Amino acid sequence: MEIQARSLVGGTASGELLVSDTSLSFWGGINSEIGVIVDEHHPLRGECITGRIFAIPSGRGSCTGSGVLLELLLRKQAPAALIFQHAEQILTLGVMVARALFDQSIPVLVLSADAFSSLRSGSTAVIIDSALTIGHAVPPASPSPSLTKMPRRTVQLTTKDKRMLEGAYGPAAKLALTILVDVAEMQAAETFLDVTQAHIDACIYIGPASLEFAERFLSLGAKFMVPTTLNSISIDQRRWQEIGMDPAIAQEAHKLAEAYMAMGASMSFTCAPYLLDTAPKSGEHIGWAESNAVVFANSVLGARTQKYPDFLDVAIALTGRAPAAGCHLQEQRLPKLRINVRQSLGADDAFYPLLGYHVGKLAGPDIPLIIGIEHASPTISDLKAFGAAFATTASAPMFHVQGVTPEAVNTRMANTDLPSFEVTNGDLIECWRQLNTATEPSVGLISLGNPHFSLDEFAKLAALLTGRKKHGGVEVVVTTSRAVADDASKAGYIGDLQYFGGSVITDTCWCMLGEPVIPSNAKNIMTNSAKYAHYAPGMIQRKVHFGSLSRCIEAACSGVVTRAPPVWLRTRDLELEYTT
Incomplete structure (x- = not known):
């Protein structure tokens, strides 16, 4: 079978196909030294992409995926080629940089939805520029005259x-x-x-x-x-x-x-x-x-x-x-789908990262408009937590919240033709279970500040710490910027954290930290970040408890985590509904 594709990076390759209908972030998802998929939540976890023609709908999550792919290429651990269903910028750029600076490259193709759905893991394939042939193990000696690169546009230059x-x-x-x-x-x-x-x-x-x-x-x-x-x-x-x-x-x-x-x-x-x-x-x-x-x-x-x-x-x-x-x-900033949310009564601050994590999965590469949370008046911290979780599971570069975000405040952006999804507590509890990978209640580290803590978050944390001390077997660490750390220190918040027994790390963030900041004897960690809860199992080989900021502090004081979902989330009689 021969398939004509769009060539993002030309070249010739052959090998065994490795195919998934689930997108993947190379940062936090693939070991850059050996090419093995480590994302706890990906169906291909444990598979090695080295030397195989790797096909996924698109990348997702971190912009650092291009850096991971460059490392793989220079270590000779890269896939033989990449195939996408949606034009993919992050991973493709990693190949372009390797070609421009290091004379290393692999082909990158984009297929139609129908062609992509026809791919099967284990099949052998050959790529010659924009042509993909299924069923060949080695490239033909010379390409057919019809297998030429697609014409390139020329950008206008000043x-x-x-x-x-x-x-x-x-x-x-x-x-x-x-x-x-x-x-x-x-x-x-x-x-x-x-x-x-x-x-x-x-x-x-x-x-x-x-x-x-x-x-x-x-x-x-x-x-x-x-x-x-x-x-x-x-x-x-x-x-x-x-x-x-x-x-x-x-x-x-x-x-x-x-x-x-x-x-x-x-x-x-x-x-x-x-x-x-x-x-x-x-x-x-x-x-x-x-x-x-x-x-x-x-x-x-x-x-x-x-x-x-x-x-x-x-x-x-x-x-x-x-x-x-x-x-x-x-x-290119207009919404492509509408997300209707039923606000849960009594929801704590875990609501927004859970919602962002789920909406990101629904949206994929498409910009969503979220309707139904405007009356809850989400704060900047809420939108920060939502956005970080959304960016973990989506490849879309933005979202709109009707009545809240600036481009969705005064106008109704969603027309009746947009695909519409209904989000219920049943969906959020499923995300809760995915992020809570720990199977027993112990906790050795409370990890806060992914993304970096804001001054407002320090104020909320200080209020929760008043008159309390952490458990001796639990470390509590917050990551933030130098600028915010200085302001938090002047406000007395860092002093409150230190009295509690916690500490602050600046300059770096949790996705770059390992032992001994992650205690070697800690089986489980706890975080209020859906982003870190997603990446941590693959990055640091620890299981995760996810929960609100107040739950994190309760666990810091007791040394154990209440593993049942919060009361506001224990409704499972509603299922995901969608209409097009």
């Missing part, structure tokens, strides 16, 4: 763009814009646009490739053209020795952070740049990576950015330019 590609602004800017042109053509963008700021997620140390990428650009004299912030890095740069982090990893992570600061980035070190004084305004075009930050910026702030992969964020910062595509364009 005089400044052309001069940049000619090297007038230096070799680093030239290389960065070359990569951006490839991405713009992949997205069929007609032009580039100026951005006012960038946020770099590529500062996370995954392995040697992430550092080699940064040092390659630095050797070319790279300097950022727009104000640029840095995401959480892989260490607490000031206290890594005190908290027992691996010196070898700390040294490499420090080099990576220093490389980007040498290019002109500020020492922000936060996965929640929307909490900084430099947060963008509504309508402002920006070039952000970090999945939760992108979703929050688009949805809650009304700024405009695509969900940029690691490395493309660097290219945007080096040029100040971004493809005029995706959520930069008004027509």
